[in-house]
Amino acid sequence: MNITVDEIRRIIIASAGAPESASAEADFADTSFDELGYESLALMETASAIEREFGVSVPDELLFEARTPRDLAELVRSAKEAAAA
């Protein structure tokens, strides 16, 4: 099962709260974490929740390269493929 951008959104909000700016949320998947107001701890908390729910571990050094929720979904997909290979 591949993780979707909507699932990423759900997990981020459960882990670190909904973004402050409503306009940023309108285009959540392609808005930068900076603009959404998520700092590195929010991403770590999200990654830990992803690992628990999907069994995929994203190393910190890769995690912080993700700029947007869509990037993060892509990262989780490739980490999963790498683990399966």
Added chain:
Amino acid sequence: MTRTVVTGIGALAANGLGTQEYWAATREGRHGLGALTRFDVAKYPATLAGEIRGFEAADHLPDRLLPQTDVSTRYALVAAGWALEDAKVDPASLVDYDMGVVTANALGGFEFTHREFHKLWTEGPQTVSVYESFAWFYAVNAGQISIRHGMRGPSSALVTEQAGGLDALGHARRTVRRGTPLVVAGGVDSALDPWGWASQIAGGRLCTGTDPDRAYLPFDRDADGYVPGEGGALLVLEDAEAALRRGAPDILGEIAGYASGFDPAPGSGRPPALRRTIEAALADAGVTAGQVDVVFADAVGVPELDRAEAAALGEVFGPGAVPVTAPKAASGRTYAGGGSLDVATALLSIRDGVIPPTAGTREVPAEYGIDLVRDRAREANVRTALVVARGLWGFNSAVVVRAWAPDATNDLS
């Protein structure tokens, strides 16, 4: 020298969420104590607490702050926001480095940490929130307030047990004098989860009675410990000139004097530091004992400590020479929140010409020699008030607040 004034108050306690509610209850001596409801407290030796009721964090704070904050930090953020609103300060319109934050905290983020420890032991380390890294921490309130309001000036956190609220105001005044025009300062605490409760019980001073009307009775013949509360107050302190320049709507009073002292080692035979701390604060304010209109006492409600405080007050002021009150009997002791909440209360006493009563206390032993305001508020022209606080292990602090008089020159030396 720069004069430091208070231009805004944000207060919350068991007997009032917000300054207005708190002050209305405090004037009437209406307490907010009762059996603790946050968990099943029946098997614990102490069961009474001053719990804040009806506080929904999501009504006051952005969603982003909820997963990362302990209840005590939520209270601190809300109190800071209210204080800025009260002072009509819009931080975005001021220079970020011209605003500081000084907070005191005695307990840290107990409830948050208790929850994360529970997850650690039952579900494993992967489940522990990354926000535990700072949510427990004594300095987190200063940090979160600083981030939320863009206040990047000198900021500090003080940990001096229950004297902390006064030490924060003293240090904030120092910060203003060093050139930061505005500082949000004070203390807030809360630890009413099972772990926090066990820790408070271990302190050994909690009242074990079950009747909230006869539990926390400072200076009473029947005093038998205190009832812990939660909350406190944050204040906006400003350089008086800067406050006048920006057109602050109200100057509630001046932080005129401050001192802290530390008790000698047990068994040394030397007297506790309280008396000289009070005298140093009066000297710092340039006022004599005779000029003080009211004392807001530390009032632990433990006979030995009440007696020591009454003795220090008697030595400084003379027996029965000054009205003494302890409104914290109605809110419960809010640890580092207590001192700043008392300073807020003293400022409201000055504003309204009324000394709030010590709820509950009926009979003060004659040998204490203090004129304790009991039963109902006393009307009085309050111009100068002394606030006293002590913390476990030897902390003593005192603050003198004074009605604002723009042309006062006695501290311009």
